[in-house]
Amino acid sequence: MVTKNQIKLVVSLKQKKYRSQHGLFVVEGEKVVNELLKAGVRPFKIFVDDADKVQKFREAEMVPKKDLKQMSSLTHPNGILGVFYMIEGEGNLNPDWVVVLDSVRDPGNLGTIIRLCDWFGIKYLVCSKDTVDCYNPKVLQATMGSIARVNIAYVDLEEYLGKTNLPVYGAYMDGESVYSSDLAEKGILVMGNEANGISDEVGKFIAKRISIPQFGSLSTESLNVATATAILLSEIRRG
Amino acid sequence: MVTKNQIKLVVSLKQKKYRSQHGLFVVEGEKVVNELLKAGVRPFKIFVDDADKVQKFREAEMVPKKDLKQMSSLTHPNGILGVFYMIEGEGNLNPDWVVVLDSVRDPGNLGTIIRLCDWFGIKYLVCSKDTVDCYNPKVLQATMGSIARVNIAYVDLEEYLGKTNLPVYGAYMDGESVYSSDLAEKGILVMGNEANGISDEVGKFIAKRISIPQFGSLSTESLNVATATAILLSEIRRG
Structure with missing residues (x-):
């Protein structure tokens, strides 16, 4: 289930201003969603459009294809859209x-x-x-x-x-x-x-x-x- | 002036098969057309949609915007389309x-x-x-x-x-x-x-x-x- 307000939120994240305001960002595609999860980036919501993918991603919620299309930035949405919390930098590294x-x-x-x-x-x-x-x-x-x-x-x-x-x-x-x-x-x-x-x-x-x-x-x-x-x-x- | 047949030819060059058959290829944009001319690549036709550009490119022919749009691969054609002869390699270099x-x-x-x-x-x-x-x-x-x-x-x-x-x-x-x-x-x-x-x-x-x-x-x-x-x-x- 995805509410109208959630769709509105995700669409707003196409703009930098709203990404900063909410501290969230969007990626699309199984590979990049996977890479971010593996790297320990905290997911806010992961939306998928078929049941197989719900199996793969514990956090995923299934949504109708038309809702995913509305949230997507792609002409041909690829069936998975992840909303993640922005990454907080480590403060006290001593870089070379x-x-x-x-x-x-x-x-x-x-x-x-x-x-x-x-x-x-x-x-x-x-x-x-x-x-x-x-x-x-x-x-x-x-x-x-x-x-x-x-x-x-x-x-x-x-x-x-x-x-x-x-x-x-x-x-x-x-x-x-x-x-x-x-x-x-x-x-x-x-x-x-x-x-x-x-x-x-x-x-x-x-x-x-x-x-x-x-x-x-x-x-x-x-x-x-x-x-x-x-x-x-x-x-x-x-x- | 561009004839219907020329438009058809240029459109066909979007496919590799016809590029090989005719020994021609297409580029769009002033910068890349310029670079190819500077590099000595032989132009077949250069089409532009305004008189200023005819001044800049001696070889250019002015065509109506709608014809250029028909030939272009771009959603927003940028006013210049060059058709060039394919480049013949030098045969006898001794490469390192x-x-x-x-x-x-x-x-x-x-x-x-x-x-x-x-x-x-x-x-x-x-x-x-x-x-x-x-x-x-x-x-x-x-x-x-x-x-x-x-x-x-x-x-x-x-x-x-x-x-x-x-x-x-x-x-x-x-x-x-x-x-x-x-x-x-x-x-x-x-x-x-x-x-x-x-x-x-x-x-x-x-x-x-x-x-x-x-x-x-x-x-x-x-x-x-x-x-x-x-x-x-x-x-x-x-x-």
């Missing part, structure tokens, strides 16, 4: 490296970067306030359970970078080759916006500009921010 | 490294991998016949002009790998760490399917299995094939 995103706008890129942070054991991801919301459904589709294992904060970057004692590295097209850079044991890696790179305001806090050297034709476009993050985190961890 | 894709299905992944090959100066990309078509519109949107600078072939991988003299490396979850692997001067790097990795048939030809070590929680999903390719190509080139 922190990734900072300056205005990353594409949900797929943010999703991939969260998964990369998880892979490379980066515990903190700090985002500018205009970076895409990490509870956006497309971000969640790309991160899967990784979102539960990386602490993500949205802050004023100038304030944050003004206070840190860690060395601040930034990815630029014209920086020093990361292959020959001497990376510190601990630090902050700043990645910029898809079209414009790191903003001038944030750039003031960067102590060292690093680059990924290009081996092909000079007319090649710059690397995508997610693939560049992959390579730089690999360089940080490979030692 | 070749990337081989075994059944990569996601257009965004293939697009990103083509752009990475271009960045890292990889001249040959060899794909299994069931890898997504490189002239698929979503692939082209992700590669931009890079498609003109990487030679892409669709072949029977078992036949291809059976004949090569280059050492064959494959990306696996349980291979030797790429950070400590001694990579040859020249070689072939095989990347597998998004869900299943490298198939058993192709696996028989792999001389050395390599992996990207994981630093985070063990429950993390594997890296996406495009980000894994980014890291491995960086390792190959960093020396």
